[in-house]
Amino acid sequence: MSPFAWMRLAALNTLRNRRRSLVTVCIAALGTAALLLAGGFALYTYQSLEQAAARDSGHLVLGTPAQFEGEEDVPLQHGLDGVAELRRRLLADPDVRHVLPRVAFNGLVSNGEKSTVMMAVGIEPDSEFAIKGPFLGVSAGQVLTNADQGAVMLGAGLARNLKAGPGSGLTLLSATTQGVLNAMDVQVKGVFSTGIPEMDQRLVLTDVATAQKLLDTQRVSTLGVFLRGMEATAPAQARLQAAHPRLQVQTWLERAVFYRSVRALYNRIFGVMGLVIGVIVVFVVASAMAMAVVERTREIGTLRALGTLPRQLLRTLALEGLLLGGTGAVAGALLALAVSVALLVFPVQMPPPPGRSEGYPLQIAIEPTLYLGVLVLMLKLSTLAAALVARRTVRKPIVEALAHV
Amino acid sequence: MSPLPPRPPGASPAPPTAPVMSLRGIQKTYRLGQHVVPALRGVDLDVLAGEMLALVGPSGSGKSTLLNLCGLIDRPDAGRIELRGTAVHDLDETRATLLRRDALGFVFQGFNLVPVMTAAENVDFPLFLAGVPAAQRRQRVAEVLAQVGLAEHAAHRPDALSGGQRQRVAIARALVKRPALVIADEPTASLDSHSADNVLALMRALCHAQGAAFVIATHDDRLTRRCDRVVRLLDGRIEPEAGGALEVHQVQNPQRSAA
Numbered sequence: 001m002s003p004f005a006w007m008r009l010a011a012l013n014t015l016r017n018r019r020r021s022l023v024t025v026c027i028a029a030l031g032t033a034a035l036l037l038a039g040g041f042a043l044y045t046y047q048s049l050e051q052a053a054a055r056d057s058g059h060l061v062l063g064t065p066a067q068f069e070g071e072e073d074v075p076l077q078h079g080l081d082g083v084a085e086l087r088r089r090l091l092a093d094p095d096v097r098h099v100l101p102r103v104a105f106n107g108l109v110s111n112g113e114k115s116t117v118m119m120a121v122g123i124e125p126d127s128e129f130a131i132k133g134p135f136l137g138v139s140a141g142q143v144l145t146n147a148d149q150g151a152v153m154l155g156a157g158l159a160r161n162l163k164a165g166p167g168s169g170l171t172l173l174s175a176t177t178q179g180v181l182n183a184m185d186v187q188v189k190g191v192f193s194t195g196i197p198e199m200d201q202r203l204v205l206t207d208v209a210t211a212q213k214l215l216d217t218q219r220v221s222t223l224g225v226f227l228r229g230m231e232a233t234a235p236a237q238a239r240l241q242a243a244h245p246r247l248q249v250q251t252w253l254e255r256a257v258f259y260r261s262v263r264a265l266y267n268r269i270f271g272v273m274g275l276v277i278g279v280i281v282v283f284v285v286a287s288a289m290a291m292a293v294v295e296r297t298r299e300i301g302t303l304r305a306l307g308t309l310p311r312q313l314l315r316t317l318a319l320e321g322l323l324l325g326g327t328g329a330v331a332g333a334l335l336a337l338a339v340s341v342a343l344l345v346f347p348v349q350m351p352p353p354p355g356r357s358e359g360y361p362l363q364i365a366i367e368p369t370l371y372l373g374v375l376v377l378m379l380k381l382s383t384l385a386a387a388l389v390a391r392r393t394v395r396k397p398i399v400e401a402l403a404h405v
Numbered sequence: 406m407s408p409l410p411p412r413p414p415g416a417s418p419a420p421p422t423a424p425v426m427s428l429r430g431i432q433k434t435y436r437l438g439q440h441v442v443p444a445l446r447g448v449d450l451d452v453l454a455g456e457m458l459a460l461v462g463p464s465g466s467g468k469s470t471l472l473n474l475c476g477l478i479d480r481p482d483a484g485r486i487e488l489r490g491t492a493v494h495d496l497d498e499t500r501a502t503l504l505r506r507d508a509l510g511f512v513f514q515g516f517n518l519v520p521v522m523t524a525a526e527n528v529d530f531p532l533f534l535a536g537v538p539a540a541q542r543r544q545r546v547a548e549v550l551a552q553v554g555l556a557e558h559a560a561h562r563p564d565a566l567s568g569g570q571r572q573r574v575a576i577a578r579a580l581v582k583r584p585a586l587v588i589a590d591e592p593t594a595s596l597d598s599h600s601a602d603n604v605l606a607l608m609r610a611l612c613h614a615q616g617a618a619f620v621i622a623t624h625d626d627r628l629t630r631r632c633d634r635v636v637r638l639l640d641g642r643i644e645p646e647a648g649g650a651l652e653v654h655q656v657q658n659p660q661r662s663a664a
Binding site (some may be wrong): 005009011012015016184298300302303304305306307308309310312397399402 | 412476478479499501503506507509511520521534
């Protein structure tokens with residue numbers, strides 16, 4: 001028997017009560033659209049955070065095992081030596097595009113009248129800004145360059161605290177690698193915001209040479225390794241780890257605590273939301289099909305008397321559920337697609353999330369695998385719901401079904 | 406037609422016309438809460454090929470139950486049913502369904518056509534179920550619709566047809582696969598007298614033309630007058646005639662005799 005004929009019968013049956021079918025399709029469409037929009041938003045957020053995390057630290061971070069495992073007694077106690085040779089060897093890997101040194105240290109920063117705690121990072125400014133792009137929101141002054149010796153950029157909160165701005169003179173104080181207190185006068189080149197107020201209250205950026213001079217060392221804390229793409233992370237990690245067995249190579253994911261927290265939170269939120277939407281769709285399709293099946297009990301009895309097997313009837317009724325759910329799913333996917341594209345054309349700014357000082361653009365990822373997965377899920381749920389409610393009626397004794405009023 | 410008493414063991418030769426369906430010692434009870442209601446209390450009946458047999462009797466006499474058993478949509482509690490010599494009273498659901506599909510036709514009081522299908526699609530459905538190739542189906546459906554006088558209404562849905570036309574579609578659906586036996590439950594009850602006459606004439610003509618036996622439960626005297634045999638049921642038993650014969654009142658049907 002032709003499957004097309006059963007499908008046609010199912011399609012005709014869905015048109016019997018058009019209003020009920022329309023309501024079912026609309027709810028399935030809204031459910032699908034909600035799943036796709038929520039999933040697309042979560043995916044966009046994940047992708048943005050992944051890229052931000054990889055851009056911040058590098059796809060891979062190379063350091064000594066002790067650097068990642070324990071606290072230092074003195075600055076750069078577990079730092080890397082022989083950085084130039086190490087960078088040369090790392091850059092020989094085909095997937096490695098850039099290697100950026102980083103010197104992280106703590107201390108005090110003072111304007112002569114007031115001192116406060118700082119978290120300082122020594123970077124190679126030209127490479128850092130060239131590779132990462134405009135990753136800082138510069139609110140005053142300019143970004144550092146390699147030519148700027150003894151210059152710093154301050155987080156906005158810290159600058160406000162010290163009443164400092166571009167051109168201001170400050171003093172950095174820190175212990176050297178020998179544990180001796182050292183001080184250095186620097187000039188403020190610019191003021192920036194990371195978008196995280198707590199970071200902006202403490203963060204100082206300077207160049208590697210200035211940091212090493214203050215700490216009295218040639219070491220760096222870590223080397224950030226930037227690859228040709230995110231997908232190269234795992235294989236490159238394996239290769240570099242094998243090539244440098246005495247060092248430890250961590251991926252951006254291992255260091256991205258914020259990303260992992262957000263992902264875990266969103267997975268739960270959107271997981272529960274998806275579950276609720278799925279249950280709603282199942283109930284709506286099941287309810288519509290239950291009404292349709294009850295109304296057609298006598299007809300089902302007739303078809304059985306004529307020689308239709310229960311499984312053939314069950315298949316036809318399940319196909320009705322599939323058609324209702326499928327039509328709704330396709331309509332919902334088109335709706336989600338339209339909203340996602342509309343947000344690209346007409347950007348909407350989201351308010352800053354908790355712990356952040358800057359908003360972000362609301363965008364929805366258009367991910368084919370997500371669309372495919374949600375469509376398949378909706379088809380399965382609606383087919384299953386229809387089959388479940390029809391199961392009893394198609395097995396009802398024919399005499400009873402024919403006597404149904 | 407002659408009366409058909411229960412066949413004793415080792416008895417008599419087969420009747421001149423072989424029964425298409427044979428029922429022996431059929432009993433059926435229904436349970437209504439605490440009460441057990443006997444619907445059939447040992448019914449014996451042979452339905453001969455090509456005959457129109459009317460089941461008559463008051464409400465609750467067991468007509469519908471007997472009809473359901475003949476149509477293999479219910480099972481007896483006791484007794485034996487044979488269709489063309491094969492025992493069918495204890496078939497499992499799938500085999501009974503396939504047998505209904507292949508060998509039986511049904512005509513219902515309320516027509517019971519599928520409203521989303523056209524007349525032709527309704528008639529085609531049993532052939533479709535049986536897996537008959539599309540070309541053969543088209544030809545046979547056109548032939549049967551022409552026989553019932555609805556060739557021009559093939560593309561009409563049931564709601565666009567009159568009651569008489571719908572019942573003719575139902576008859577065409579019942580006969581399209583050339584069944585051995587057609588079960589008809591009050592086929593004229595929902596029709597006006599003119600439509601009922603037309604439907605009766607049609608059933609009669611097709612019965613003879615195709616050689617299918619009809620078992621018809623009815624209260625309609627016009628219908629019983631056109632049947633070859635009338636079996637009267639009372640309290641779950643076939644009622645003996647006043648003269649002492651066991652079960653059957655034979656109608657001298659002028660059309661049948663003439664044929």
